[in-house]
Amino acid sequence: MLYGDLDLSRHRHAQRYRHKASWLPQNPGFLPGMTCREHVAYVGWLKGMRERDAGKAAPDAIERVGLTDKLNSKIKTLSGGQRQRIAIAQALVHEAEVLLLDEPTVGLDPHQRRRFLDLLASLRGTVHAIVSTHDIGDLDQTFDSVIVLASGRSRFQGTVEEFAGHAAPDCAPGRRLESAYSVLLGAAE
Amino acid sequence: MNLTWANLRSSAAPWIVLPAVFYISLYLGDITYSVPSHYGVESGETAAFAMAVIAPAAAAATAWEAGRYRLIGPVRSTSTRSPLVRFLRAAAPALLLYLVLAVAALVLARHATGVWPGGAGWFAVAHLVVLPLGWAVIGWFVGGAVPRSVAAPVVAIGCWGWLAMPHAMSNPSLRHLGGFIDGGSSVTDIRDAAVYLVPWGVVAGLAAAAWLMTGANRRGLKSTLAAAVAAATLTAGCLAVTDWGYRVPTHPRVVAMSCTGQDPRVCVPPEYQPYAEQLRKEAGEPLNRLKAAGVPAPQELRISSPETPPRAGTWPLQWSLPALDGPSGQDQYKTDLAEAAVAGTAANAGVRDCRQPGSVAAAWATLVIGADARSVQQAVSPADWSALQQIRRLPAEEQAEWFERKAASQEHCVEVAP
DSSP states (O other), X not given: OEETTEETXXXXXXXXXXXXXXXXXXXXXXXXXXXXXXXXXXXXXXXXXXXXXXXXXXXXXXHXXXXXXXXXXXXXXXXXXXXXXXHHHHHHXXXXXXXXXXXXXXTOOHHHHHHHHHHHHHTTTTOEEEEEOSOGGGXXXXXXXXXXXXTTEEEEEEOHHHHHTTSOXXXXXXXXXXXXXXXXXXXXX | OOHHHHHHHTOSXXXXXXXXXXXXXXXXXXXXXXXXXXXXXXXXXXXXXXXHHHHHHHHHHHHHHHHHHHTTTHHHHTOSSOHHHHXXXXXXXXXXXXXXXXXXXXXXXXXXXSSOOOTTHHHHHHHHHHHHHHHHHHHHHHHHHSOHHHHHXXXXXXXXXXXXXXXXXXXXXXXXXXXXXXXXXXXXXXXXXXXXXXXXXXXXXXXXXXXXXXXXXXXXXXXXXXXXXXXXXHHHHHHHTTTTTTSOOEEEOOOOOEEEOSSSEEEEOGGGHHHHHHHHHHHHHHHHHHHHTTOOOOSEEEOOOTTSOOOTTEEEOOOOOOBTTBOXXXXXXXXXXXXXXXXXXXXXXXXXXXXXXXXXXHHXXXXXXXXXXXXXXXXXXXHXXXXXXXXXXXXXXXXXXXXXXXXXXXXXXXXXXX
């Protein structure tokens, strides 16, 4: 597997790749007892930043996700959506080039989901985000490209518009994306 | 912002400090019997007794920290930092706890002995560092695999059990593997280095087994390897100590003795120098009584290792510092001189005394010196006391000949299991 000129099978390249990439799992974990700032700075250190630099960068990363007022709050006091945003902040602190987000909106209410997607949109141009999701509702114009995978094989790759274009002609308004998904998978079967 | 401070502030490790220091102070106080010895080796070894508290505490605290950091999961596994650096950062609160407790043990030992560790005592201090560190590593691996609320008490209890339980078992080898060392060095004999090196090897092997056992991939194979490593470690350890018996091996201490006076000259290790003149003066009357009874007076009284045979004319003296609760009675010194008379008389006859106390000859010498007869009677069997009374009725010259014969015969020596 290659990332740019980095061959991830080689240990040294893998180390450099880990600095450039950040992975947000479906259920991100946090260090018990730490504040948002401390946790984000610690993750920055884990990603290779000097401790002092990580400490300085953490407030900026937290500000970018709109949680400046929670800077010195313990993570356990945050809501689910706020924790997802802190997880984004820990990815931003070390200026990752690419974010790998696994089911980032699971468990979020519609308001929290909207704020999260708006946050992703605000990151456009500064970082590449690859989002893995089973929720069609996550798709919107925020994303440049959609890939549909089934049984490990790509069934579609293109823009959101092109994806929606696969919807059945008689599908209900507002359900075009779901219809397109069903059509593509049905064609695969 | 300091990450170590943030880690320490959010950690549970600092809560253990006060109760652990309190427990260490009780424990070290319980093993302190005499006035300060000013003996650097004893200082280090006294501090090392705190191992029984520090190792379980370090293991449990590290297991707890490992459990905390397990919670951030993928962030750790995708770190650019090396596993060692991540361990040092994550386990910093536990390692600081361990450092604080070790320093506390050294300070308490300094208070008990009057000196900081010195000479071979530093080996004991190294033991205080290495062994809890090994258990901290084991705690780290276990805490990384098992929920911390389970891992922490399991490793603490397991560590304490491994250190303490073998001393209650009949198998003599197991007690030497854990690292909690029974019996300290004396002013004349020092523990061998192997006493420390064997437990270091054992804990390293157990740490390797824990690392294999808790590895994420290929669990079946690694578990088998872990069991093999643990078994090999314990087997090798038992083989290494198979001829030690219940006591740890020692070797005579090489040190310049401090000598004072003449007839007799009294030579003691430098730590006992303040007591040398007192020992010489208090030996005067007892030695005169023995001389009057026909036992030649020694040229020298010497506190030396039982491994070092005395020269002719030298009586090896076994003497201990005064107890904390007050000086021992004069009878104890009289008993010590009587035992020295037996060993010295044997040496004059070219025989190496076994240095086992409680012989009939020593009881005779104790009575001659003027100790309380009732205490002597209580220390010997009725048959020996009866025989002693008959000997005491003999002419002085015959009594002296009897004493010399008894001392040289070594009949009082019994085979002792090592």
